[in-house]
Amino acid sequence: LSAFSTARSNVRTCNKRLSFFRQRRPSLKVASDVRMEADEWISTWKKNQGMVEAPQTPNISELKKEKSIQSVKPVTTVKRKMQGDLIPTESDNADEEVHELLKWASERVQSIETSNPVAGFAIQTVSKWIRSGPDGFRKTIEEQVANPPKWEDFEPFVSPWLDPFPRPLEGVKSPVEVAGPSSRFARVLGVKLHYEQAIPSNGYTPGAPALVLIHGFNGCTFSWRHVLQPLADAVGSKVIAFDRPPFGLSERPTDWNGGVTQSPYSASAAANLTTALTRTLGLGKYVLVGHSAGAPIAASASTQSDRCVGLAMVAPAVTLPKEETTKQWPIPADNIGQILRIAYTSAIISVPGVGRSYIRKATERQVQDLEENGVGYPVPHDESPKAVAQGYLKPLGTKDWDVGIVEHYKALVTEGGLLAPGPTRASLPSKILIIQGGEDQTVPSWVAKTYAKAMGGESKGITYEEFSDVGHLPMEQDPLRFIKAMKDYVLSL
Numbered sequence: 001l002s003a004f005s006t007a008r009s010n011v012r013t014c015n016k017r018l019s020f021f022r023q024r025r026p027s028l029k030v031a032s033d034v035r036m037e038a039d040e041w042i043s044t045w046k047k048n049q050g051m052v053e054a055p056q057t058p059n060i061s062e063l064k065k066e067k068s069i070q071s072v073k074p075v076t077t078v079k080r081k082m083q084g085d086l087i088p089t090e091s092d093n094a095d096e097e098v099h100e101l102l103k104w105a106s107e108r109v110q111s112i113e114t115s116n117p118v119a120g121f122a123i124q125t126v127s128k129w130i131r132s133g134p135d136g137f138r139k140t141i142e143e144q145v146a147n148p149p150k151w152e153d154f155e156p157f158v159s160p161w162l163d164p165f166p167r168p169l170e171g172v173k174s175p176v177e178v179a180g181p182s183s184r185f186a187r188v189l190g191v192k193l194h195y196e197q198a199i200p201s202n203g204y205t206p207g208a209p210a211l212v213l214i215h216g217f218n219g220c221t222f223s224w225r226h227v228l229q230p231l232a233d234a235v236g237s238k239v240i241a242f243d244r245p246p247f248g249l250s251e252r253p254t255d256w257n258g259g260v261t262q263s264p265y266s267a268s269a270a271a272n273l274t275t276a277l278t279r280t281l282g283l284g285k286y287v288l289v290g291h292s293a294g295a296p297i298a299a300s301a302s303t304q305s306d307r308c309v310g311l312a313m314v315a316p317a318v319t320l321p322k323e324e325t326t327k328q329w330p331i332p333a334d335n336i337g338q339i340l341r342i343a344y345t346s347a348i349i350s351v352p353g354v355g356r357s358y359i360r361k362a363t364e365r366q367v368q369d370l371e372e373n374g375v376g377y378p379v380p381h382d383e384s385p386k387a388v389a390q391g392y393l394k395p396l397g398t399k400d401w402d403v404g405i406v407e408h409y410k411a412l413v414t415e416g417g418l419l420a421p422g423p424t425r426a427s428l429p430s431k432i433l434i435i436q437g438g439e440d441q442t443v444p445s446w447v448a449k450t451y452a453k454a455m456g457g458e459s460k461g462i463t464y465e466e467f468s469d470v471g472h473l474p475m476e477q478d479p480l481r482f483i484k485a486m487k488d489y490v491l492s493l
Helices: 002-024 032-048 060-068 096-115 117-131 133-146 151-162 228-235 267-280 294-302 336-348 354-373 385-397 401-415 445-454 479-492
Strands: 077-080 086-089 184-188 191-198 210-214 239-242 286-291 308-314 432-437 462-467
Touching: 151 336, 151 354, 184 267, 191 228, 191 267, 210 228, 210 267, 210 294, 228 239, 228 479, 239 267, 267 294, 267 401, 286 294, 286 479, 294 308, 308 479, 336 354, 336 401, 354 385, 354 401, 432 445, 432 479, 445 462, 462 479
Parallel strands: 210 239, 210 286, 286 308, 308 432, 432 462
Antiparallel strands: 077 086, 184 191, 191 239
């Protein structure tokens, strides 16, 4: 609704600007048929938006004066690109002023996606459904009907409404009580962050930058357990891994000033915490390494300080420029089930009490599956899938984990999450490393490849490395190859 309201406002502004040209610039020689066609085009747009207005009557006397002007073929059609852009097509001699006006209107419509990423994603999805035609949309519906969800799939969505006043969590402790011997804590921007560090065993290499590791969604410092110390030894510098709220053992604030826009659980807050942590720990030059959803956070944080000399993105869950691909990311337009789940989650988390119950129910199902089966990806030979699962479940034994996840979802909806645009290439470090698993089902390799291309590829300092037989966690599934790739990159800086 907000998007359509903005579009209506843009149409009104188009009319005002067209009237301005007529009233303030009477000497402008615009062919009569071009003027009338522009009015007709705008009137048609209004009708499509439900804003029917009486058509403007052309000034007959002015039309008579313009008989001597050579007639030109008017703007006749408006084509729509794959991603929903309005592009006016005109004859070779169409009036430049009208063309500029239509171009301006198109830019205003496109700005909706920038100012409201969620609305823009919704428009893109509906646009693709329409373009697919009745057959394409019917096929998508038939696939959903052929594989209907079971009650077990519906239960987590229904049961939270039966428990709108969840009881306090039982058996939980403070992060400090749960932390292990390698854990450290530092208060940064008012939040008590948990982090771990590794010091090079053979001493520091002069001039070598420190590494700061940022985990992805539902990750924590445990994600880097195989590479923390080996990376420090390989690059000859300190390596830091920290937990960004609401994950891991970092503090989960339940009260702050400024509402959702100032939430410590947002992506922008995570970027600020990253840079502030490097100051708190007294780091000089450093390289940011972000995994999955931590990759765009690392990219944003890399623009905040000149001390950041490098950026490595591992299985990056990044926003893609719409002109770079015809595929929709992060959710395919034909995956109605996933789209509905995300829409439902975005709505229910804002309901007091019910949102927390919903998060608890969803988490309980995940915990049960992990405890019974362990993680679903190959792990190193010295670990078992269940042992790895327990490492990731450990933070659920701390206070307010449910509140933190609810607030994190709220912040994602407010900022747009993976739909929000990221930093431009010019603002990022001169050299960027992208490590991608060829078998990644969470962030497909085409996403990383498309992003590398959009950032300029090798000619712009982008190094892309794909581990063909690895999934979403290269640092866990092939730590030796990961360490080598990181060492080579750091030495190239």
